[in-house]
Amino acid sequence: xxxxxxxxxxxxxxxxxxxxxxxxxxxxQFIIKSAPSRGIKNGNITNLASAKESLSSVLNxxxxxxxxxxxxxxxxxxxGGCTLGYQVEASIxxxxxxxxxxxxxxxxxNKAKDELLRIKGQTVKSYYEVIxxxxxxxxxxxxxxxxxxxxxxxxxxxxxxxxxxASRSHVKTISDLLKELNLKxxxxxxxxxxxxxxxxxxxxxxxxxxxxxxxxGNTEFIYFREDKPVLSRHLPFGSEDIIDFLIKKLKVSRTxxxxxxxxxxxxxxxxxxxxxxxxxNYGSRxxxxxxxxxxxxxxxxxxEIFKDIKSILSEENSDYLENLSGVYLTGGLSKLKDITVLxxxxxxxxxxxxxxxxxxxxxxxxxxxxxxxxYIVSLTDRKKLSDIKEDLTKSYEKTGxxxxxxxxxxxxxx
Numbered sequence: 121x122x123x124x125x126x127x128x129x130x131x132x133x134x135x136x137x138x139x140x141x142x143x144x145x146x147x148x149q150f151i152i153k154s155a156p157s158r159g160i161k162n163g164n165i166t167n168l169a170s171a172k173e174s175l176s177s178v179l180n181x182x183x184x185x186x187x188x189x190x191x192x193x194x195x196x197x198x199x200g201g202c203t204l205g206y207q208v209e210a211s212i213x214x215x216x217x218x219x220x221x222x223x224x225x226x227x228x229x230n231k232a233k234d235e236l237l238r239i240k241g242q243t244v245k246s247y248y249e250v251i252x253x254x255x256x257x258x259x260x261x262x263x264x265x266x267x268x269x270x271x272x273x274x275x276x277x278x279x280x281x282x283x284x285x286a287s288r289s290h291v292k293t294i295s296d297l298l299k300e301l302n303l304k305x306x307x308x309x310x311x312x313x314x315x316x317x318x319x320x321x322x323x324x325x326x327x328x329x330x331x332x333x334x335x336x337g338n339t340e341f342i343y344f345r346e347d348k349p350v351l352s353r354h355l356p357f358g359s360e361d362i363i364d365f366l367i368k369k370l371k372v373s374r375t376x377x378x379x380x381x382x383x384x385x386x387x388x389x390x391x392x393x394x395x396x397x398x399x400x401n402y403g404s405r406x407x408x409x410x411x412x413x414x415x416x417x418x419x420x421x422x423x424e425i426f427k428d429i430k431s432i433l434s435e436e437n438s439d440y441l442e443n444l445s446g447v448y449l450t451g452g453l454s455k456l457k458d459i460t461v462l463x464x465x466x467x468x469x470x471x472x473x474x475x476x477x478x479x480x481x482x483x484x485x486x487x488x489x490x491x492x493x494x495y496i497v498s499l500t501d502r503k504k505l506s507d508i509k510e511d512l513t514k515s516y517e518k519t520g521x522x523x524x525x526x527x528x529x530x531x532x533x534x
Contacts, residue, residue: 133337163199200340200354318491334453
């Protein structure tokens with residue numbers, strides 16, 4: 121018997137992906153299709169007509185491949201470049217001792233959201249909306265470290281949380297694009313956050329861990345303490361920037377730069393034989409160069425981006441680097457030869473390109489796709505609040521009806 125169906129869209133720089141995950145028993149089976157990306161750069165839609173054509177193409181492929189009908193609503197992965205992330209704390213007090221309910225958690229969540237927007241000012245409030253409220257811990261009276269306070273009793277409830285906001289205009293553009301394809305926007309999920317759920321195993325526990333997602337057009341990272349995100353950042357760098365760098369330095373065509381990257385690309389030049397010679401094509405002529413030249417150029421660019429990430433971590437909190445216990449690399453660029461070697465030299469910590477939680481999918485570039493499904497499933501876990509439900513399940517359509525209010529009430533009590 122078929123269970124839940126989840127449609128996930130990833131609007132990438134080089135590829136547009138659509139995934140249908142269908143629950144069968146206690147597992148999900150995935151059908152993932154991709155198409156060349158058009159009208160999309162770094163997750164931003166630059167040409168609506170071209171983006172619609174790319175997305176329509178990949179959805180049609182998915183419909184042909186799937187034996188079940190696609191849902192009429194979709195979750196969309198959003199890049200860190202259109203988001204902001206903050207840690208925040210808020211408290212509510214009760215007239216007397218009471219048993220804490222899900223409604224109380226929502227009240228303190230809303231207070232945290234309001235307090236954050238008040239602190240950040242009208243500009244942030246006008247241009248951004250909350251998409252995730254991830255509890256880091258709850259405090260009931262003086263008892264801290266609580267992961268789920270529902271059912272406990274006390275006079276004061278405090279929540280420390282990591283809140284992610286997304287650009288209103290970006291979300292609206294995505295919603296409009298989906299409407300063109302007769303789809304509703306069910307929710308948006310931060311790419312690096314989704315990626316962390318894509319690599320989570322049943323016993324995973326991220327503590328002083330750094331996760332990097334390095335794609336074609338962007339790099340974003342998220343730092344975890346005690347299994348909760350405390351920092352997320354974005355840098356406009358990806359494999360396309362390495363290709364552009366090769367074009368600029370070698371004065372070659374894009375086709376040739378892509379070939380050189382594919383055939384000789386490596387992140388750590390010191391592991392390459394200095395004596396080996398390769399040929400670079402310049403139209404009707406070729407020249408001989410040491411093979412190490414290609415890895416050396418790639419090494420240079422990746423070293424810069426890794427050092428930029430270190431600087432951000434150090435400026436935010438020196439403890440992040442001092443206590444760093446491990447780094448996880450995901451995204452398409454994580455498949456580059458010897459990238460873990462370079463990363464370990466820079467971060468001074470063990471570096472891993474992890475397997476995905478779904479063993480049937482071997483491509484680490486798909487970690488956000490797999491992660492969205494895992495994340496949505498985690499929202500139904502009564503024992504552990506991974507996110508405050510309303511933030512992901514709210515409708516992006518303007519309903520405001522009695523039935524919408526009734527549904528919000530029902531989701532509160534379940």
